[in-house]
Each structure stands twice: as C-alpha cells, then as structure tokens.
Amino acid sequence: MPINDRPFRWRSIAAPALGPTLLFTIGEGAILPLIPALALRVGADIPVAGVVAAMLLVGVLLGDIPAGWIVGRLGERTAMLGAAAIAGLGIGIALLASNPLVLGLGMTVLGIAAAVFGLARHALLTSVVPAAYRARALSTLGGTFRLGLFIGPFAAAALVASTGDVVSTLWFALLMCGLVALSLLVLPDPERILHHRSTPAGGGVSPAGVFRTIAQRRGVLARLGAAALGAVRQVILPLWAVSIGLGAAQTALVIGLAGGVDVALFYLGGWLMDRFGRLYTAVPSMIGLGLGLIGLAFSALAVDPVPWFVAVAVWLSLANGIGAGILMTMGSDLAGRTNPAPFLGAWRFVMDSGSAGAPLALAGITALGGIAVASGVFGVVGLIGAGMLAHYIPRQLPRGE
Numbered sequence: 001m002p003i004n005d006r007p008f009r010w011r012s013i014a015a016p017a018l019g020p021t022l023l024f025t026i027g028e029g030a031i032l033p034l035i036p037a038l039a040l041r042v043g044a045d046i047p048v049a050g051v052v053a054a055m056l057l058v059g060v061l062l063g064d065i066p067a068g069w070i071v072g073r074l075g076e077r078t079a080m081l082g083a084a085a086i087a088g089l090g091i092g093i094a095l096l097a098s099n100p101l102v103l104g105l106g107m108t109v110l111g112i113a114a115a116v117f118g119l120a121r122h123a124l125l126t127s128v129v130p131a132a133y134r135a136r137a138l139s140t141l142g143g144t145f146r147l148g149l150f151i152g153p154f155a156a157a158a159l160v161a162s163t164g165d166v167v168s169t170l171w172f173a174l175l176m177c178g179l180v181a182l183s184l185l186v187l188p189d190p191e192r193i194l195h196h197r198s199t200p201a202g203g204g205v206s207p208a209g210v211f212r213t214i215a216q217r218r219g220v221l222a223r224l225g226a227a228a229l230g231a232v233r234q235v236i237l238p239l240w241a242v243s244i245g246l247g248a249a250q251t252a253l254v255i256g257l258a259g260g261v262d263v264a265l266f267y268l269g270g271w272l273m274d275r276f277g278r279l280y281t282a283v284p285s286m287i288g289l290g291l292g293l294i295g296l297a298f299s300a301l302a303v304d305p306v307p308w309f310v311a312v313a314v315w316l317s318l319a320n321g322i323g324a325g326i327l328m329t330m331g332s333d334l335a336g337r338t339n340p341a342p343f344l345g346a347w348r349f350v351m352d353s354g355s356a357g358a359p360l361a362l363a364g365i366t367a368l369g370g371i372a373v374a375s376g377v378f379g380v381v382g383l384i385g386a387g388m389l390a391h392y393i394p395r396q397l398p399r400g401e
Contacts, residue, residue: 016187017121018144020080020180024087024117025145027176028110029152030159030169031091032056033255035107036238037166037248044100046243046371050363053235055104057359059090059111060118061352067119068345076120077189081181083120087113088177095170115352123344124190126332132274135329139270142325146262153256160249213346232378233289233316235359236371237309240296243371244305258313265321272322273329279393282326283386288319290382297376327351330393 031038035056039049071079090109097103121141129137159168237258241251269281292315299308331347358378365374 017124017190018141019187020183021117021121021141021144022148023176023180023183024084024114025148026152026155027087027091027148027173027180028114029149029256029259030156030176030252031094031110031152031173032149032234033153033238033241033252034156034160034166034169034248036242037251038094038097038170039100039103040242041166042097042099042103044103046239047363047367048100049242050235050239050359050366052100052104052107053238054359054363056107056111056114057235057352059108059113060115061111061349062108063112063115064119064345064349064352067116067348068123070116071120071123076124077184079120080117081184083113083117084177084180084184085113086110086116087180088174091170091174091177095167095174115348119344119348122328122331122348126335126344131333134332135273135278135325136267136270138328138332139266139273139325142328143263143266143270146259146266146321146324150256150259150263153252153259157249157252157256160252166248211346213343214350232293232358232362233320235362236293236296236375236378237313237316239362239366239371240309240375244309246306246309254310254313258310258317261314261317262321262324265318266324269322269324269326270329273326277393278326278330278333279390281323282330282393283390285319285323285326286382286386286389288322289316290379290384290386292316292319292379293375293382294379297372297379300372 035053036044036046036049039052044052070082074082087110090106090111090113092106093109094103094106097106122138125137125141126134155172156169159172160166237255238251241254246254269285272281292312295315296309296312299305299312302308331344331351335343335347362374362378365377
C-alpha cells in the first residue's frame with residue numbers, strides 16, 4: 001500500500017511499536033550472559049561454551065533468510081506472535097537439554113525467532129518515519145533493545161541469587177514470551193493506526209530474493225558490513241567472566257550494569273547521526289570497540305582481573321552505545337521507504353553473517369590460542385573496520401545519511 005501521507009506522529013505508535021520489543025529483549029537479555037554457564041552445566045568446556053553462545057546468532061542469521069517473506073505474508077503483528085511462539089519453543093528445548101548439542105539447538109531456534117521479530121519492527125519504521133527523524137527513531141528502537149538487555153541480566157542475577165539455579169533464567173524468559181504475545185494482542189496494531197503494511201500485500205521478498213539482492217548490491221553490503229563487530233562483545237564478556245572465575249549472578253550483574261551505559265547513550269547517538277551524519281557515530285564506535293577488546297586482552301596479565309573486566313565491560317558498552325541503531329539506520333538509508341523489505345532482508349543477513357561468524361571465529365581462536373589472543377585479534381579487526389567505514393561511508397552515503 002502507498003505510504004501514508006498524513007503527518008507522522010511518533011507518540012501514536014510509540015507504545016505498541018516498542019512495548020513488545022522491550023518485553024522480548026528482557027527475556028533474551030536474561031539468557032544471553034548466562035549461556036556459557038548453562039553450557040558448562042551440561043558438560044561443555046570454555047571453547048564449546050563459546051560455540052553454544054554463538055548458536056543464538058547463527059539462528060538469527062538463518063531467520064533473516066525467510067523473515068521478510070514471513071512479515072510480508074502474515075503482517076507484522078501475526079509474524080511477531082509467531083516469533084514469540086518460536087522463541088518459547090527454543091527456550092523449551094534449552095530447558096530439556098542434557099548436553100551442549102541440544103542446548104545449542106534451543107539457542108538456534110531462539111535466534112530464528114529474534115530475526116523475524118527484529119525485521120518486522122525495522123521494516124515498519126523504515127517505511128513510516130521521515131528521513132529527517134530516521135536515525136532518532138531507529139536509535140530509539142535500538143535503545144529499546146538495549147534497555148531490555150539492561151533489565152534482563154539484573155532479573156537473571158536476582159533469580160540465580162534467590163534460587164541458586166541458573167536454569168531459573170530460562171523459565172523467566174519463557175514467561176516473557178507469554179507477555180510478549182499478550183501485549184501484541186492487547187495493544188493497538190501500529191499497521192492499522194498508520195494504514196500501512198510493512199511490505200506490499202501478497203507477500204514480501206522470497207527467501208531466494210534475499211540472495212538475489214545480495215548479488216545485486218554486494219559492493220555496498222561488503223563495504224559497510226564492517227560495522228557488525230558489536231556482536232563479539234555479547235559473547236566474549238560472558239566467556240571472559242567464566243574464564244576468571246566469576247559466578248553466574250556476578251556475571252549477569254556486571255553485564256547488566258555495563259548495559260546501563262548503552263541505554264543512557266542511545267538517543268545521543270541517534271541525534272548525532274541526524275545532525276552530523278552517520279560517519280560521526282559509526283567510526284568512533286568501531287574505534288572504541290577495537291580498543292576495548294585489545295584492553296581486555298592485556299587485562300589477562302593483571303594480578304586481579306575482575307576490576308579490569310568491569311572497566312572494559314563498561315568501556316565496550318560506551319562504544320556500543322554511541323553507535324546505537326547505526327546498522328539499522330544505514331540499512332534504512334540504503335533501502336529507501338518504498339518496499340524496503342528486499343534490501344533490509346539482504347542487509348540484515350549480511351550484517352548478521354558477520355555477527356554470527358565472528359563469535360564462531362572467536363571460539364576457534366580461543367580453542368587454538370586462548371581467549372586473550374582471540375580478544376586481541378578482534379580488537380585489531382575492529383580498528384581496521386573503523387578505517388573501512390571512514391573511507392566508504394562518505395562515498396556510499398554522500399549526503400551524510
């Protein structure tokens with residue numbers, strides 16, 4: 001359907017657009033920092049725990065392939081209801097897991113659900129938000145994810161401290177899936193408020209179309225894909241905590257506190273992007289991530305590594321927070337407002353390929369050389385990525401978008 005020409009009012013859709021997203025990511029955020037602990041519980045060592053943690057991101061990658069088609073066929077709200085159900089299935093598999101393989105399967109299913117959920121919101125905001133406000137809107141969406149990832153670990157820490165069992169976080173996440181479904185049924189549907197569908201009626205881009213779009217626009221996708229390093233942070237911090245002997249509750253607490261920095265900075269990052277251009281948040285964010293990972297590697301030499309771990313976790317969140325929403329914003333800039341799903345499906349697939357591949361490479365390097373070597377390697381990769389973004393963003397987004 002044509003894009004609605006009436007003046008855009010963010011307040012009319014803020015609660016229904018962001019509320020279910022917040023609930024979903026609170027549940028996800030409760031699980032993320034404790035995946036290595038869950039993996040150790042079922043017999044994994046640290047490298048295998050890294051692979052299990054990365055399987056959630058692999059699931060996101062797999063889910064990106066049909067996500068645009070699913071949203072186009074079913075509509076945003078129905079797709080999100082289905083994603084909540086699939087997430088519940090993944091958590092149920094994890095609850096029944098008795099070995100790392102089954103736990104990894106559960107995390108993969110959860111990642112597939114997260115991909116569908118995320119694309120549904122991204123495509124809607126890309127289509128309806130005017131370009132002048134796009135970065136702030138998408139940074140707010142990114143900030144909502146960060147808020148969930150901030151609240152979730154605190155809930156996990158409280159649960160583990162009170163029950164003494166890390167599995168209690170899975171039950172909490174399952175409860176959040178139910179609340180997501182309830183909120184989608186009770187809150188107004190943003191598509192109906194705006195008289196808009198995220199993709200044309202009759203279906204969105206097919207799964208095969210994702211790969212066609214990648215082939216057609218492979219240049220820009222490869223050049224700007226360097227911004228996808230942030231996922232390494234989500235995997236390496238819990239692994240590092242396990243390697244220095246932090247308990248599950250302490251790990252969740254530290255990562256939750258660091259996540260508060262992400263939440264505090266998301267709107268500033270969006271304002272900077274809208275005011276000065278995408279370059280001025282993307283490059284500093286990548287430099288900060290690279291330096292933080294290098295600093296984490298050197299902290300292995302410290303007599304007491306815990307304070308260093310806390311400091312680096314906060315630093316990485318600071319760098320990541322400045323870049324809140326940068327991937328979604330650049331994808332929306334390149335996709336355009338009319339039928340953005342084909343490009344966004346390809347964009348998210350390529351970005352999530354990096355997000356999924358990097359933690360798997362992290363696990364491999366950790367197995368070969370140790371976690372400190374892996375952290376240092378990815379720190380250098382981050383600095384190289386910052387240079388690539390500084391070179392290519394002005395050429396690919398010449399109007400400062």
